[in-house]
Every structure is written in C-alpha cells, then in structure tokens.
Amino acid sequence: MKLARLLGITMLLLGRRRVGAQELSERFEVSVRTIYRDLEALNAAGVPVVSYPGLDGGYEILKTFQIDRQYLSMDELRSMLIALKGVQAAWSEQQLGRLLDKVSALLNRSETGVERESGAGQVVLELNPWRCGEREKRMLGQLEQALEHCRSIRMAYTDWEGKESEREIEPIGLVLRDMVWYLYGFCRLRQDYRTFRLNRIQRLEPLEERFERHSMTIQELDRRWEADGEPQIELRLLFHPSVRTRVRDDYPAQAIRQREDGWLEVDCAPYGGYWMYSRLLSYGPCVKIVWPPEAALELRRMAQGIVELYAD
Numbered sequence: 001m002k003l004a005r006l007l008g009i010t011m012l013l014l015g016r017r018r019v020g021a022q023e024l025s026e027r028f029e030v031s032v033r034t035i036y037r038d039l040e041a042l043n044a045a046g047v048p049v050v051s052y053p054g055l056d057g058g059y060e061i062l063k064t065f066q067i068d069r070q071y072l073s074m075d076e077l078r079s080m081l082i083a084l085k086g087v088q089a090a091w092s093e094q095q096l097g098r099l100l101d102k103v104s105a106l107l108n109r110s111e112t113g114v115e116r117e118s119g120a121g122q123v124v125l126e127l128n129p130w131r132c133g134e135r136e137k138r139m140l141g142q143l144e145q146a147l148e149h150c151r152s153i154r155m156a157y158t159d160w161e162g163k164e165s166e167r168e169i170e171p172i173g174l175v176l177r178d179m180v181w182y183l184y185g186f187c188r189l190r191q192d193y194r195t196f197r198l199n200r201i202q203r204l205e206p207l208e209e210r211f212e213r214h215s216m217t218i219q220e221l222d223r224r225w226e227a228d229g230e231p232q233i234e235l236r237l238l239f240h241p242s243v244r245t246r247v248r249d250d251y252p253a254q255a256i257r258q259r260e261d262g263w264l265e266v267d268c269a270p271y272g273g274y275w276m277y278s279r280l281l282s283y284g285p286c287v288k289i290v291w292p293p294e295a296a297l298e299l300r301r302m303a304q305g306i307v308e309l310y311a312d
Helices: 002-015 021-028 032-044 074-090 094-106 114-119 134-149 218-228 241-250 274-281 293-309
Strands: 049-052 058-061 151-158 164-177 180-187 192-197 201-210 233-239 256-258 264-271 287-291
Touching: 002 021, 002 032, 002 058, 021 032, 021 058, 032 049, 134 151, 134 164, 134 180, 134 201, 164 192, 164 218, 192 218, 233 241, 241 264, 274 293, 287 293
Parallel strands: none
Antiparallel strands: 049 058, 151 164, 151 201, 164 180, 180 192, 233 264, 233 287, 256 264
C-alpha cells in the first residue's frame, strides 16, 4: 500500500507544478504527517522533491528528473490523455483520476508552462451525454461495483412503451452507444438476456447476493439480437432541399445524391422497425419513401393516424 502511494505521489508531482501537503493528504486519504514521511522516503530513494514555503508553497520535483516513457510517443500519450478525460466526464471514478495523473506525468516535463497550456484544450473527447447528471454517474458507479463483484441488482424499470416493472438483473456489461448508456444483463423476470437504458431505470438497488459470472459476452448478445431482430428493409428516400443539412448529419455522404431540382436521393443501408419510421416521421412532409412501396404504405398509415388524432 505504501509503495503504491509513493508511486502515486511521484506521478502526481511529475504532472503538476507544485502540490501542497494538505492536498496530498486528502487525495491519498492519509494524515499530513504520513505525507511528510512519504516525501522524506522519496528523497532518500533519489527522487529530488523540493519544498517551498509561503502561501504559494508546496512540493515539487526538480525539472531535471524524468521517468522514461518507454514505448509511448508524445502524440500517443496526448491521445491517451484526451481519451481518459472524455471517459472521466461520463464516469465518476476515483481510479480514473489517479490514472490521469500518471499519464499526465509521463508527458515530457519540458512541455509544462505556456506551450502545454495552449494545446491542452484543442481536442476534447466528451463522452458525457448532454443530460447525464450526478444521478447517472452514481448509477454507473453502483453498476461497475456490481459487475466487478458479480452482485445482482434490483431495479424499477420503464420500457419504451411506458410499462413499469420490477426486475432483478445479473449484470454482464455496460455500453455507451449513441450517447446513451445501456446495461446488458440476465433478467430473472424474463429468464433471458436483455438490455436496459440507464435513463429508464427509475430506482436501482444493489443486492448482496452473488451470481456465477456469465460466459455470454456483449458482442455475442449483439450478434444474437441482430439475427433475431425485425426484418431489415433497404430504403430509397427523397428529401426536400430545406432539410439538406440534417440529411447530411443523419446519412453517410456516399449514400446521398443531389438531383437537378435540388431534392436529395438517399439509399439507406438495411434497417427497420419502430425507430426507422419514427425518424422518417420526424422529417414531416420533407421526406418521401420511393422504395419499397410497403414501407411507404406503413408510413402513410402512421401519418394518417396522426391526422385522425387531430380530426376533432
């Protein structure tokens, strides 16, 4: 434990200009007196820790002291740092903070100061969904613990149709997909594997009960659900010029062709089901299904239902 703390202090001091004893004490959850002993031990081991008195005082490591980065280049370390900061934004985990300190410390000490600060925010990888708050972060932490220790959970869940149910789940994994967190797990209520959107979990209760870790993986479940899913449809769509920007956001450039009259023709990769039609309905009168005719009839039926809703 002490060795891990000494390494952590070294990495933190390498990555920061100056750190006070109180901050070190709080970060490593030991007394200030223990921090003083640790700093003395580092000096005795050949790590040149220097103390500075006063309001801006603290401890730092001489700039001439470096730790070999071994096989990682500067660009690779910067890319790793960007990725870790993006994960930290979505996942409130103390270990990630320590890992960030260590990766930051491996960057060359000569990059400190103006040069380092000027490039610090040029690239941001933000994995935190717009509406993700402290509740979601707390839930992610609880699920991470359940996954690590093979503990089941109890939750109140609302499905996409608005139906509420109580579930006991044996967690398998967590996936961030399209800015939405999903829990993969074995549902004891359905006696089968299921996915659950975290934002639909109304209440989460970790249980003490342990379960035997499942051999089923997230990748295997994805393949199974793709094979068992709804029939997929290849679409040809026609979009009004007024929604050109949104079409380019929603569909790959190679699938879009602009006609002489300004309308956009789009050939879509196979997909189907409720989400396909809900996306097309969101375009209102600015989209038309050219092919296949049965998909056009289904979209027309849905639109007619909306018209009848407002008939009175």
